[in-house]
Amino acid sequence: MSPTHYDALVLGSGQAGTPLAKAFAAAGRKVALVDRAHVGGTCVNEGCTPTKTMIASGRVAYLARRAWDDYGVGDAGGKVRVDMAKIRQRKRDIVDQFRGGSEGRLDKAGVDIIRGEGRFVAGKERTLLVKMAEGGEEREVSADLVFINVGEGPSRPQIPGLKHIDPKRVLDSTSIMELDEVPRHLVVLGGGYIGLEFGQLFRRLGAQVTIVQRGKQLVPREDEDIAGALLGILAEDGILVHLSASPTSFKSNNLPNGQPSELEPFTLNINRKSGQEFDIQGTHILLATGRIPMTANLNLDAVGIKTTPKGHIVVNDKFETGAPGIYALGDVHGGPAFTHISYDDYRIIRANLLPGQTPSTTPPLHTSAASKSRNLTPYVVYTDPQLGHVGLHARDLAGRRIKTAAMPMSYVARALETDETRGVMKATVDAETGEILGFTCLGVEGGEIMAVVQTAMMGGLKWWDLEAAVWAHPSLAESLNNLWGFLE
Ligand SMILES: Cc1cc2nc3c(=O)[nH]c(=O)nc-3n(C[C@H](O)[C@H](O)[C@H](O)COP(=O)(O)OP(=O)(O)OC[C@H]3O[C@@H](n4cnc5c(N)ncnc54)[C@H](O)[C@@H]3O)c2cc1C
Ligand SMILES: NC(=O)c1ccc[n+]([C@@H]2O[C@H](COP(=O)([O-])OP(=O)(O)OC[C@H]3O[C@@H](n4cnc5c(N)ncnc54)[C@H](O)[C@@H]3O)[C@@H](O)[C@H]2O)c1
Numbered sequence: 001m002s003p004t005h006y007d008a009l010v011l012g013s014g015q016a017g018t019p020l021a022k023a024f025a026a027a028g029r030k031v032a033l034v035d036r037a038h039v040g041g042t043c044v045n046e047g048c049t050p051t052k053t054m055i056a057s058g059r060v061a062y063l064a065r066r067a068w069d070d071y072g073v074g075d076a077g078g079k080v081r082v083d084m085a086k087i088r089q090r091k092r093d094i095v096d097q098f099r100g101g102s103e104g105r106l107d108k109a110g111v112d113i114i115r116g117e118g119r120f121v122a123g124k125e126r127t128l129l130v131k132m133a134e135g136g137e138e139r140e141v142s143a144d145l146v147f148i149n150v151g152e153g154p155s156r157p158q159i160p161g162l163k164h165i166d167p168k169r170v171l172d173s174t175s176i177m178e179l180d181e182v183p184r185h186l187v188v189l190g191g192g193y194i195g196l197e198f199g200q201l202f203r204r205l206g207a208q209v210t211i212v213q214r215g216k217q218l219v220p221r222e223d224e225d226i227a228g229a230l231l232g233i234l235a236e237d238g239i240l241v242h243l244s245a246s247p248t249s250f251k252s253n254n255l256p257n258g259q260p261s262e263l264e265p266f267t268l269n270i271n272r273k274s275g276q277e278f279d280i281q282g283t284h285i286l287l288a289t290g291r292i293p294m295t296a297n298l299n300l301d302a303v304g305i306k307t308t309p310k311g312h313i314v315v316n317d318k319f320e321t322g323a324p325g326i327y328a329l330g331d332v333h334g335g336p337a338f339t340h341i342s343y344d345d346y347r348i349i350r351a352n353l354l355p356g357q358t359p360s361t362t363p364p365l366h367t368s369a370a371s372k373s374r375n376l377t378p379y380v381v382y383t384d385p386q387l388g389h390v391g392l393h394a395r396d397l398a399g400r401r402i403k404t405a406a407m408p409m410s411y412v413a414r415a416l417e418t419d420e421t422r423g424v425m426k427a428t429v430d431a432e433t434g435e436i437l438g439f440t441c442l443g444v445e446g447g448e449i450m451a452v453v454q455t456a457m458m459g460g461l462k463w464w465d466l467e468a469a470v471w472a473h474p475s476l477a478e479s480l481n482n483l484w485g486f487l488e
Contacts, residue, residue, distance in 0.1 A: 003127055003140035006032045010147045011118045011128060012294075014041035015342035016329035016349070017149030018102055023350050023357050025109040032141055033106060034130055036117035040099040042151050042331075043339040046174045049098050050091045051197055052382055054177060057087045058204035059384050070419050082205045085180050114141065122302035126325050147349070148313060148321070148328040150298070152291035152337060157189065161250035162285075165266050169284045173198070176286055182206045183284035187268060189247055190288035191218040196234070196383050198286055203239050210240045210280055212247055212270060214289075219381060223394045225406065226440050229424050230387060233442075236422075244273040253281070293332045308334060318352060319345060336377055344374050378454050380447035385409070385423045388450030391438035391457060392428065401431040405463075405486040409443040412479040420444035427453070427463065427483060434462035445476055452477045463487070 007029035010017040018040065021033040038045050061082060067074035106113060116130040116139075127142040154172040162170065171179075173194050182205045188195045191213030203209040211218075211234070217227040218234075218241065231241055249269045253261040264281035271277050293311040300307055305321045305328075306314040312334030319327045327349060330342035351358045381387040410421040423443035429436050439453040440446075456466055463484050471478040 003124075003142040004032075006030045006112075006141065006143040008032075008145045008147065009034065009126070009128065009141055009143035010149060011298075012041065012148065012150035012330075012332075013039045013102075014149035014151045014330045015043050015339045016346035017041075017147055018106070019343070020147055020149075020329070020346045020349060021111045022106055022109045023346075023354055025106075025111045027354050027357055031110075032112040032114050032143070034114045034116060034118045034128065034141070036115070036133060038099060039106065039113065040102045041149075043342075044098045044102065045095055046177070048339055050095050050177050051173075051201075053091045053094045054087055055197060055201050055382055055384070057090070058201040061204045061206075062384065066419075080206075082182060084182055084205070087205070088178065088180065091177060114139075117297075119297055120299045120303045120305075122299065126323075144325060145353070146326045148298070148326065148332060149330045149342070150294040150332050152293050152331040154287060155290045155292045156287060157247070157289050159247050159250060161252070164252055165250055165285065166252070166260060169265055171284055171286045173286075173288065176202075184208065184263075185210070185282040186284045186286060187212065187280060187282035188286045188288055190286075190290065191215065191241065191243070192220070192288065192290065193381050195286065195288035196230070196381060198288065199239055200234060200237060200383050203237055209238075210242070210282065212242050212245050212268070212280075214244070214246050216244045216273070218243070219387070221393070222387070222389065223426070223440070226387065226424070226426065226442055229442055230383065233383070233385070233422050242270060242272070245270045246273075248277075250285075291331070291337065293334070295332060310334070319349060336379070338377075338379055341374075341377070376454055376457055378450060380450065382447075385420065385443045386446035387440065387442045388447035389438070389440045390450050390454040391436070393438060394428070397428060397437065400437075402428050402437065403431045403487045404428050405483050405488070407479070407483045407486045411482060412443070412476060413474045414476045414478070415444055417474060418444065425449065425479065425483060429463045429487070434464055436461070436463055436466075443476075449476050449479070452480065 008024040008031045010021045010033045013033055013035040021031050024031045061080050064080045068076050114130055116132040118128040118130045121127040121129050126146045127140060129138055129140055131138050176198055185208040186202050188199045188211045191211050195211055199209045199211050217224060218231055219227050247268055248271045251267045253264050253267055255261050265283055267279050267281050269279050295307055295311045304323045313321055313328035313332050315321055315328050315333045319329055321328050329345040331337040335341055376390050378390040406424055406426040409415045409423040415421045425441040425443055427436060428438040436457050441449040466480045467484040
């Protein structure tokens, strides 16, 4: 049977592939989008959208607890009830709404949505064999252009004893959002984005939370002082964090009658770098030790597509793989794993392959010449307060003459007025030219304040331009007048 042939075929409905399929269809091309699970990819279904929806509930719980003592409203004692099923339903509704919107737009554009798992066929050019999600039959599709946007999935650390723990108690970033009860004691493996966002959320919903982080600091990409400040905030929230700590083995705990213990179903043995060894008991485990590219079953070797030892697809700065007409976009090529970066990959491809679709503004044609905002790579960890960062870190600046300003959020009028003074903002500038090189805001709406500085960096403003700017009082951005008084 000959394959159905398309002008463009997108494998994986990620944050690049979904808009790209629509753009090709809008340009009059025959397009198919193949996804094994759902339209909208990780971000909409299991990532940004559901997590930030649930985190909003966690923040309300936090404020409700503080309502009487700190703001003089509500019930004295600050007792808070949490309905996990309702929180989950709110999350499901928003995900359905976002996914439904994406599906509707693709349908309207005339994209064929093929629900199934695809892999390349050896010996045939740009051809995929798709195992259909419903019914399981297989069908072949081919195209002039193929775009791989299959993303990453949770990694599963190999820890002795883990596979013997009741699977209902071993969670990843997807299954934890489907719980119908708050765990009594959640042990989180990994102190990165996922571990911290969920750790703080479940603490706020009422769980005891312990974070076990192999690295010597939380969020290893961040400057040491910022990671230290975040650690202090989480400790204040009642989260126990073990740093430089490696999980070595799990043991299931049974009662004398042989039944599993409900109270302390497992013991985790931990080794510190110092050699110290200790045990912790918990009721649930969240595996948040990083993500791996979804390339193992794509048969990439057979069609000449190279991968790194971790499985990321090797691409050039136009996202071309080694196979003619096959591109890889988003997390799967191993760049920064963020929605906004994957979306920018889409814009670069669109500018290169569909120039008629590109707005009249100068398009970025490849990553190295991409827009200034791409090179700055902004991101936000959605802890509360948020950790927003843009530009360089201390480790990137060795040997350069720099000055640094760090100002506690307790100096910010708006933060004081709203009683949200936890955190610090920090900027690094070139000592001679005044160029802003890096900026972090660990503070209330830290991501939004970061975006103000990012815009200034994109426009080439110097730190003294921000010091002299007139912002509305009392906005959070106004603090960018005062920050520079701390430069040293
Ligand atoms: C819990 C969590 C929270 C996050 N929060 C944020 C955030 O706040 N901000 C942010 O910027 N980023 C966040 N991220 C990261 C973000 O979700 C990803 O960087 C983003 O989705 C980009 O992914 P992508 O475009 O590469 O593909 P994805 O969005 O991962 O989509 C890949 C798609 O490919 C499909 N697929 C995989 N293999 C196959 C196959 N063989 N055949 C067919 N289909 C296949 C999958 O079903 C999936 O739909 C979060 C991630 C997680 C897990
Ligand atoms: N707000 C956001 O933008 C957001 C939110 C969630 C996820 N993401 C994306 O998803 C990616 C994956 O998130 P993540 O948190 O899983 O990975 P991560 O790489 O950010 O953090 C994983 C952490 O686990 C630690 N670790 C690794 N193995 C361990 C082990 N065996 N025991 C204990 N600790 C161990 C590492 O030291 C690391 O700090 C992020 O890097 C980010 O790109 C972004």
